[in-house]
Each structure stands twice: as structure tokens, then as C-alpha cells.
Amino acid sequence: MxxxxxxxxxxxxxxxxxxxxxxxxxxxxxxxxxxxxxxxxxxxxxxxxxxxxxxxxxxxxxxxxxxxxxxxxxxxxxxxxxxxxxxxxxxxxxxxxxxxxxxxxxxxxxxxxxxxxxHKDARRLLDAMDIVTVALSRENIVFEEMDYTSDLATKCLNAFAAELSKRLKVEFDLKKSGDPGLSQMKQPLGTFVVARLGDFPVGCVGVKGNGGALAEIKRMWIAPAARGLGLAHQLMTSAEKAACALGIKTLRLDTNSTLFEAISLYRKMGWTEIDRFNDDPYPDVFFEKHL
Amino acid sequence: MxxxxxxxxxxxxxxxxxxxxxxxxxxxxxxxxxxxxxxxxxxxxxxxxxxxxxxxxxxxxxxxxxxxxxxxxxxxxxxxxxxxxxxxxxxxxxxxxxxxxxxxxxxxxxxxxxxxxxHKDARRLLDAMDIVTVALSRENIVFEEMDYTSDLATKCLNAFAAELSKRLKVEFDLKKSGDPGLSQMKQPLGTFVVARLGDFPVGCVGVKGNGGALAEIKRMWIAPAARGLGLAHQLMTSAEKAACALGIKTLRLDTNSTLFEAISLYRKMGWTEIDRFNDDPYPDVFFEKHL
DNA sequence: GCATTTATCTGACTTTAGTCAGATAAATCG
DNA sequence: CGATTTATCTGACTAAAGTCAGATAAATGC
Structure with a gap:
């Protein structure tokens, strides 16, 4: 074999x-x-x-x-x-x-x-090529804090929304999803981390702060081609590190039970499930971690 | 784009x-x-x-x-x-x-x-590599009549059985599936065609005859990595040609409604749906074509 | 300020790769 | 059988790639 x-x-x-x-x-x-x-x-x-x-x-x-x-x-x-x-x-x-x-x-x-x-329909081939590309050059993936309005971050956010729509089987609208305050994912309140391979976005995560000790993890996304490489773990680690640097003591996040890979990761990384802390329509599972 | x-x-x-x-x-x-x-x-x-x-x-x-x-x-x-x-x-x-x-x-x-x-789990990467391999060298795929007991044919038949089990969500047993007469897929009664890329099996199909004008198409399978390339069409064409050469006038086949890609292909290639012609447990759709 | 280090350049050289015009010998054609 | 074709080899050559020992000039360390 x-x-x-x-x-x-x-x-x-x-x-x-x-x-x-x-x-x-x-x-x-x-x-x-x-x-x-x-x-x-x-x-x-x-x-x-x-x-x-x-x-x-x-x-x-x-x-x-x-x-x-x-x-x-x-x-x-x-x-x-x-x-x-x-x-x-x-x-x-x-x-x-x-x-x-x-x-x-x-x-x-x-x-x-x-x-x-x-190829009549090259989608399958392209997806396969992406998987190979990312796998062979994973050591070139870099994690960077950048503005959520940057080109790369925008690509990530759009991909995130598209996937969530598909996974939740509803039209997911970024504007409705309970954080009009994208600006809180920006220095000095919070931050936004993108993982990229050259010019290709392979993942992202946002830290949404309000100047206090409590902040939220939002918009965690890994490109389909980059899954199974432990990237989410690295991304969460760098988000936690960035939050620490901002003086944040406790992080919270909401997610949906459909996103089972993510949930299993949170548990593995020391997050604990807590009660619902907002009334957004999409999330149904809630976590917290003290840094 | x-x-x-x-x-x-x-x-x-x-x-x-x-x-x-x-x-x-x-x-x-x-x-x-x-x-x-x-x-x-x-x-x-x-x-x-x-x-x-x-x-x-x-x-x-x-x-x-x-x-x-x-x-x-x-x-x-x-x-x-x-x-x-x-x-x-x-x-x-x-x-x-x-x-x-x-x-x-x-x-x-x-x-x-x-x-x-x-890679902890290289399965995804290997599958992606196979897709790329087959796509880039599809012009090297060859179709060969060979004995169903040959090494390549055996690999095809096992893969076929494994996939059918998964698709039909039952334990598919080749022995139970209504043709103990594998020997009828052998010259001079019938034949077995394998598509291969070097030593890699990428598809197969059997023609099961009994010496008369009527024969059956069995065991049509395309490797997952080779799908979407029009291989099934080529495979069926070569099976029909081989059947002609054996003096067969009419071909029949049974299949399962789960295998929707195959069914759509049969229609496209001039097969017509007919009534059930056996009482096997797995098939629920039946086709015929006059050569 | 002077020795040392760093970054690049140049000349002299070797190896590898590639081309081409005969030479040779076996096979083939009529 | 003799002319031609086919398959390979050899010699003579060019081009490209790679190596290495100084030379030079700017920066750095003490």
C-alpha cells in the first residue's frame, strides 16, 4: 500500500x-x-x-x-x-x-x-492543482496582520461568506451577521490576520476588540485547498498572540455546529464551551478562552 | 476569472x-x-x-x-x-x-x-495528484481487451465493488450480484476491456455473452481520478465495438439509479430504457441498445 | 585609520550538452 | 546483384553551464 x-x-x-x-x-x-x-x-x-x-x-x-x-x-x-x-x-x-x-x-x-x-470543466483539475500547490509549498505560507479592506483580506472574507452560505444552506449576508463593526478588527482595537502563499490567500482570522479585556474571534476561514495541514491551529495561535499584544485577556467566539472541524479544533486548543452570548441568527455554539 | x-x-x-x-x-x-x-x-x-x-x-x-x-x-x-x-x-x-x-x-x-x-493524512494529496496525473497525460490512456483475472482487471473489479458498496450503502458482494458467470466475459463468449495509464487502471467494462446475439454490459467503472474526461464514452464505444466483433447484435445492461452519471451517459449514447430483465437485488434501471 | 569582511566582477578553465558531416555495416528494393 | 535506405558510430566542432582564483571597491570592526 x-x-x-x-x-x-x-x-x-x-x-x-x-x-x-x-x-x-x-x-x-x-x-x-x-x-x-x-x-x-x-x-x-x-x-x-x-x-x-x-x-x-x-x-x-x-x-x-x-x-x-x-x-x-x-x-x-x-x-x-x-x-x-x-x-x-x-x-x-x-x-x-x-x-x-x-x-x-x-x-x-x-x-x-x-x-x-x-478540459470542458477544469474546476476539478484546478482544485486538485491547488491542493498539490499548497501541500508542496506549505513552508512558504506566511501569516500577516493586515487591514481587512486589503485585496487579500477581501478575497478571504468573500470566500468565507460564500462557504458559510453553502454550509448553512442559507444566503449568508456579511452585513446581517451581527458585526457591522468590522472596524473593530483593526488596530488599535483589534486585528485581522491573513495566511497567504505568495499572492494566494489560504486562510484568515479576525480579532474584534473594543479596547477592553474581552474580545472576539471572528471570520476564521481556511481555503479548501489548504485544509488538513494544521493551518487553522497556526492561524488561531497567531490570533491569540496578536490579541495578547493588544492587552486582551479573554477571547470569545461563536460558530455553527455545521462547522465541525473548527469546533473540534477549538476544544483541542483549550477553548471551553460557554452559554450563548449574543442573539445572532447563524451561530449556535459558543466558546471562550482565557489567555 | x-x-x-x-x-x-x-x-x-x-x-x-x-x-x-x-x-x-x-x-x-x-x-x-x-x-x-x-x-x-x-x-x-x-x-x-x-x-x-x-x-x-x-x-x-x-x-x-x-x-x-x-x-x-x-x-x-x-x-x-x-x-x-x-x-x-x-x-x-x-x-x-x-x-x-x-x-x-x-x-x-x-x-x-x-x-x-x-502529511499526517496524505489521502487528499494523493487523490489530487492522481487527478492531475490523469488529466495531464490523458492522451496516453490505452484501452485493451484483457482477461478479467489479470492483475489490472482484478484491481478494477475490486475498486468497482468497493465503490458500489459505498454508493448503494450496502455491502456489495461481487459473488451475489447475479453473475457467477464471470467466465462469460471472456473470449469467445464475451470480453473485458481495461483502460489504463501506464500500470494504473483508470477504467473497465465487461461484455458478458452466451454465444447468441444478445449480450450484457457489466462492471462499467471509471477511476475517481479519471472522471469528467469522457472516458466512459470511449470505454463504452470500445465495448460495443468488441461486442460487434463477437457477432453480438443487441446489448443490455442493468444499473442502479444512484449511478446518475452513468445513466445520463447511456441515454446520450443511444441506449433506451427497458423493463426489468432480471431479479438481481442491486439494479433498478435497465437499458438496451441494438448495434 | 587600518585590517577584515562582504558583494561583485573578470579571466581562465572544465564539463556537459548539443550539432553535423562523413563512415560503416546490415537490410531492403527492384 | 547493385543501389538505396536505415541504424548507429566517430570525429570535429560550438554553445551553454558551471567552477575557481584573484581583483576591486564599499562597508564594517576595533
Whole structure:
């Protein structure tokens, strides 16, 4: 059985390697060697100082230097001393470089679109890809306090509302759900924590305070692709930590019995069930934890 | 939305590329260049004649020749003229080569196991990987008539029984299900068709005949990872074709109303619903098609 | 201020990968 | 049988990738 699972992973690797090889081949069509193309793309993606480039591309100082020289000769990049530390240097795309980078982006997009077009309904495939993506790069997930109006936070909140609607089998309306006071999930009263993988939101949680010792946990959500990784635990931990930093002594939360995974987590993390403390229509289970 | 989907695919590609790169790096630790390692592995996997090796590894005649020479010099392979056509040559691993190939296999297995070990419950990840594997290499799926006692067919039949048990919410027992006559799904009375991707079974269907003009379709199953690709349609087509070749004029089948995807397919493919033609406990819908 | 460290560059070099034009030998075609 | 085709090999070459030992200049430590 274990051996069988290993061969499933290896079959997966083989089939994906073919796609990746094809993408790299298409990069060669731009006339420049793969090494130079990779550097150009990394710069386009925002890796601009040389040491960073060396790390992510695993290049020797000499090799990177020469590749940069060749891109400069093509007029695609410009390298200047870093004003903050003139030993080191930063590089950036010229206008021509931006254009060339755009063409590589186009090639990548076409390859990706091509995969999707081979499927009438690609939803299943995309969901599967997300699960793999998150699983393989879970160590790159970062937890950040950010404003709940930010782009990432908004995506989380919308996904949260959509899922709750589905799970509770009613049209869940964020405005009706008993906290018009989103602004209380903002420094200095409270906070909002987002877990993200690059630009992809994978989870969120809000701490809604009122300046006193008692605050509420709201809007705990984990992206479907990111479940089963223990992310909720990490997210709750960082929310509790952030609450502590705000001087909060006791946290409360309400939830719905449909959300059984969450409830089991709260118990595991030392929360205790308490009596109903509000008259919102959606929640039917209530918890409390002293920090 | 479409743009968002493309970036999901690209994020996926990036995260998997890292894993694949790491595997190739670990191959380099064996001291020999990647080109030679790839040839050795391809030979170990059974690609033994040179033209085949050139095709799958996309190598120039000269380059492959030299790589083989270097593996020979290491004593890992042995190349001999093909007795059937002495212009061409076949190569195979020596004992030392088998051993070295085993080490590469070990490295690959460890990488794969390592991914699985990072997950308490890897089932979700494995299922997702299977979906991606099948989707990306669907053009490599082959349909083959084979004996229902073969290894692949047995895997299909077991999976079929397991799933039916789950869908019908009863313990489904193949022996009770109204066809002790598995032997009728065998030439010359009938046949059994398996769809596979390499060594992985992705679907099956049986034609159970009795030498007359009337036969039955049995055991139609598609692996969960392979659903939504139109595989069932292809499978049914090949079953009908095989039935024709056996001189069968009319096909019947029974099924259960729980299996709604299958039922919708039968209608689409020109089957018409008919009255119950047996008294098996499980089926409750019956179809017929004149070939 | 001077030695040391850090970040990068350059030149010289090796290895790996890839290309191409014959050479060779077996098979095939007419 | 002789011409042609097919499969592979070899030599000669180029391009790309990777390594390493200084050189240089800015920053840092004492």
C-alpha cells in the first residue's frame, strides 16, 4: 500500500515533468539560452538584488554576473549600485526588458491556458492543482496582520461568506451577521490576520476588540485547498498572540455546529464551551478562552 | 476569472518544478552527469532499443551514442546487435547497472516518501495528484481487451465493488450480484476491456455473452481520478465495438439509479430504457441498445 | 585609520550538452 | 546483384553551464 502510494507520487512527478520541460523548450524559442531567460524572468518577477537572484536561481557569482552582462548587452536590463549599500547592486528591466518579459509571461500563460482548454470543466483539475500547490509549498505560507479592506483580506472574507452560505444552506449576508463593526478588527482595537502563499490567500482570522479585556474571534476561514495541514491551529495561535499584544485577556467566539472541524479544533486548543452570548441568527455554539 | 485560473495553473507549475529540480539535483550526487543518469534510468525502465531511447529522451544519435559509451565504460550497460535486425542495437543493464539503477530508484522513492511523510493524512494529496496525473497525460490512456483475472482487471473489479458498496450503502458482494458467470466475459463468449495509464487502471467494462446475439454490459467503472474526461464514452464505444466483433447484435445492461452519471451517459449514447430483465437485488434501471 | 569582511566582477578553465558531416555495416528494393 | 535506405558510430566542432582564483571597491570592526 505504501509502495503503491509512492508510485502514485512518482507517476505524478513524471507527468508534470513533461509539461515543465515543454514550457522550458518554448522559452528557448526566444533565441536566448535558458539561463539568461531564467534570470530575466526572475528579475521581472521582482527579484532585483543580485544576492537574492543568486539564491533563488542557485547560481555562482561568476555565472550570474556574466548572464547579467549578456542581458545588459541586449539592452533588457540595467544594473546599478544599491544606494543603501554600494557594494551590492540592484538590477531592473528596461522598457525593452519589460516587453521581453511580457512575451515570456505570454508564453507561460498560453501553456497554462492550453492545459485548461483541454478540459470542458477544469474546476476539478484546478482544485486538485491547488491542493498539490499548497501541500508542496506549505513552508512558504506566511501569516500577516493586515487591514481587512486589503485585496487579500477581501478575497478571504468573500470566500468565507460564500462557504458559510453553502454550509448553512442559507444566503449568508456579511452585513446581517451581527458585526457591522468590522472596524473593530483593526488596530488599535483589534486585528485581522491573513495566511497567504505568495499572492494566494489560504486562510484568515479576525480579532474584534473594543479596547477592553474581552474580545472576539471572528471570520476564521481556511481555503479548501489548504485544509488538513494544521493551518487553522497556526492561524488561531497567531490570533491569540496578536490579541495578547493588544492587552486582551479573554477571547470569545461563536460558530455553527455545521462547522465541525473548527469546533473540534477549538476544544483541542483549550477553548471551553460557554452559554450563548449574543442573539445572532447563524451561530449556535459558543466558546471562550482565557489567555 | 480566467486569468485567475491561469495563475493557479502557473503557481502549481512553479511549486512542482521545485520538487522536480530537487530530484534531479539528487541524481547528480551519484557523480555522473544528468544526461547519462537519464539514459541509465530509461534503460532500467525497459526502454532497451536505441531508437526508442532517442525518441523518449529526445537525444541526437551522436549524443546518445556517446552517453551509452560512457555507461559502458563504467560497466553499467551492455549493448548488443538486435538479433532480429543487426543494423539496430539493444542495450541492457549489467549486474552493476541494475544495482546503480536500484540506487536511483531508491532516491526517487525517498523523495516521494518524503513528500508523503510531510502529511499526517496524505489521502487528499494523493487523490489530487492522481487527478492531475490523469488529466495531464490523458492522451496516453490505452484501452485493451484483457482477461478479467489479470492483475489490472482484478484491481478494477475490486475498486468497482468497493465503490458500489459505498454508493448503494450496502455491502456489495461481487459473488451475489447475479453473475457467477464471470467466465462469460471472456473470449469467445464475451470480453473485458481495461483502460489504463501506464500500470494504473483508470477504467473497465465487461461484455458478458452466451454465444447468441444478445449480450450484457457489466462492471462499467471509471477511476475517481479519471472522471469528467469522457472516458466512459470511449470505454463504452470500445465495448460495443468488441461486442460487434463477437457477432453480438443487441446489448443490455442493468444499473442502479444512484449511478446518475452513468445513466445520463447511456441515454446520450443511444441506449433506451427497458423493463426489468432480471431479479438481481442491486439494479433498478435497465437499458438496451441494438448495434 | 587600518585590517577584515562582504558583494561583485573578470579571466581562465572544465564539463556537459548539443550539432553535423562523413563512415560503416546490415537490410531492403527492384 | 547493385543501389538505396536505415541504424548507429566517430570525429570535429560550438554553445551553454558551471567552477575557481584573484581583483576591486564599499562597508564594517576595533
Amino acid at each position: 505504501q509502495i503503491d502510494n509512492i508510485s502514485r507520487v512518482r507517476n505524478f512527478g513524471r507527468s508534470v515533468a513533461v509539461e515543465i520541460g515543454a514550457l522550458e523548450d518554448s522559452f528557448l524559442d526566444r533565441g536566448r539560452p535558458l539561463g539568461a531567460a531564467r534570470v530575466l524572468n526572475a528579475i521581472g518577477l521582482g527579484y532585483q538584488n543580485l544576492s537574492e537572484l543568486r539564491t533563488i536561481l542557485k547560481l555562482d557569482t561568476g555565472l550570474l554576473s556574466r548572464l547579467l552582462r549578456s542581458l545588459e548587452a541586449e539592452g533588457l536590463i540595467e544594473t546599478n549600485p544599491n544606494p543603501a549599500d554600494k557594494r551590492s547592486r540592484v538590477t531592473r528591466l528596461t522598457e525593452a526588458g519589460e516587453k521581453e518579459f511580457g512575451i515570456y509571461e505570454q508564453l507561460s500563460n498560453e501553456r497554462a491556458a492550453n492545459i485548461l482548454e483541454r | 480566467q486569468i485567475d485560473n491561469i495563475s493557479r495553473v502557473r503557481n502549481f507549475g512553479r511549486s512542482v518544478a521545485v520538487e522536480i529540480g530537487a530530484l534531479e539535483d539528487s541524481f547528480l550526487d551519484r557523480g555522473r552527469p544528468l544526461g547519462a543518469a537519464r539514459v541509465l534510468n530509461a534503460i532500467g525502465l525497459g526502454y532497451q532499443n536505441l531508437s526508442e531511447l532517442r525518441t523518449i529522451l529526445k537525444l541526437d544519435t551522436g549524443l546518445l551514442s556517446r552517453l551509452l559509451r560512457s555507461l559502458e565504460a563504467e560497466g553499467l550497460i551492455e549493448t548488443n546487435p538486435n538479433p532480429a535486425d543487426k543494423r539496430s542495437r539493444v542495450t541492457r543493464l549489467t549486474e552493476a547497472g541494475e544495482k546503480e539503477f536500484g540506487i536511483y530508484e531508491q532516491l526517487s522513492n525517498e523523495r516521494a516518501a518524503n513528500i508523503l511523510e510531510r
